[in-house]
Amino acid sequence: MHVGPKNLITDIAGLRVGTAHDAKLRSGCTVLTADRPFTAAVHIMGGAPGTRETDLLAPDKLVQQVDALVLSGGSAFGLDACSGVADALRAQGRGFAVGDQRVPIVPGAILFDLLNGGDKTWARNPYYDLGQQAYLTATEDFTVGTAGAGFGAATGYWKGGLGSASLVLPSGLIVGALVAVNALGSVTVNDGPHFWAAAWERNREFGGLGPYPQLATPDAPLPRKRMGEATTIAIVATDASLTQAQAQRMATAAHDGMARAIVPSHTPLDGDLIFAAATGERPLADPPTDTFQLGHAAAICLARAIARAIYEASPMSGDLQPCYRPRHGG
Template sequence: MNELKEIKFIDIDGIKLGHAEDEIGGTGVSVVIAKDGATGGVDVRGGAPGTRETDLLDPSEMVEKVHAVVLSGGSAFGLDASSGVMKYLEERDIGFDVTVAKVPIVCQAVLFDLAFKDPKARPDKEMGYKACINSETYSGDINGNIGGGFGATVGKLLGPDTSMKGGLGTYAVEVNGLKVGAIVCVNCLGDVIDPKNSEIVAGAFDRSTKTFLNSENILLNNINKEKTPFKGNTTIGIIVTNAKFTKAEAKKVSSMAHNGFARTMRPAHTMFDGDTIFTMATNKIESDVTTVGMISSNVMEKAILRAVKSAETLYGVPSLKGLASFE
């Protein structure tokens, strides 16, 4: 029987990963670079997305490959980080050849972290460029308060005062030469659940009683009341694989990977989340889209759990690791 072996996310053929943060402002950016290009797909399920260059990933559009995908904080302001990624790639002659220049194809999704620390601190061109530079030497497997997940929080149905720390998570596996990994910035409106026992891992948290409030119960108990939930959310991620796929197949992988969101976040894909998953296929090995999609949903699930389990309490926002000592 073939078994899945855990590997580092950066062990997937044809990619590099870089992070950068503004630790004082409370935001950050992560970038996955494929200098030789990767077949791209995307599936946007949330009702409030902030994205860049998702239209060209439609299977009917001309461009086949992307050179980088960016995940960042900063809400729509954070889309500026892609300019720094484009600068970095152009300097290295990486991009779609249009004869007079090579245009780097850079996609991006953002999350809302403006209420975390300083609302004037946003990922910009400089931070995007710095993340690319850092990708040249990054060899770790750091999760939690890093990159695009630095300012992420979860459980915000009642606002930031009952939120807990989210973060960035990665998880990757290999089986018979096939490699599939997930990177995700967890910043959801709802709670993060462990699918094994349906218990809340992190979410809406009463800091005085030190108890979880259960976001689904909050919604049910206020079913006849006007909904005014906190609007600053969104979980964003990327599936990376060394499989050979078309854009249509890459999109299907993104679609199946959303099962990982649904298993671990309750509720997921709300009108107040911009939940988005990209897929990057580096086209090194033949594989079946259904198999990769199945694995993708599993690694995304594990990456989400790793993000919140690795996060540290920051700026007074409690993390799972810090609950025991949180005052």
């Protein structure tokens, strides 16, 4: 397997990502969309998720495809970003056809960033506009680090952020990951420079320091964040033609990548969630082998994307946590 040309989820043809944030609010959102509906699924392992329309992503439900997926800050308020995206899609004539009406399908998930020092005294929910802005500016190239849903994110030690990564499988299938990292746990071994995800790094994408050098693995640190200030939300995607059940299996396997990159992960206080998306451009040549490899690649991509989110975060006035690179270089 090798990294795609952009090392972004948009190495998958047809996918676009839009990000929007408000520096005063210290929050934002991220939208994944495409020119036509795509198969989507979800798997949730955190104990405190916040979601919209995830029930319809079960394989036995009527609607099998979506028009966009949304990751947002703002806790429950951030779910309104999905409404902004849905209205923008409807204005373009997109959505699930019901008689002469179109109903855009826009599942979403949120993370908690309400106590990060930003101005949260709004009179009108700002996430509707942020969602619409992110959707309308979606493109194949986007910024990782302090951007979109990761703009106001934090982790156990470091400032959080938005990350992405990709892999091209030997079969030619492409897998990508997109993640907003706001975890209760830490992405590095204690507060040192070594990422838990180092074993899966490609091309020095988060500093090239390699794994923690000690033979004995240190104990997981106690959380430094307050209860509820957590959640890592992600999307893994492929250009393969998958059923909703196969996409759900890919999302499930991708949680291994989250556990490799964040210690601890999937806690009762995190809302850890992974969407899966499949554009259907490439048929599976060998379904048992291909689906196994897609899940494995999705886990690797997500672990790398998580580390990249923290590595690429940039400092700004009022930060409550340090950024990784000013402390450790790179």
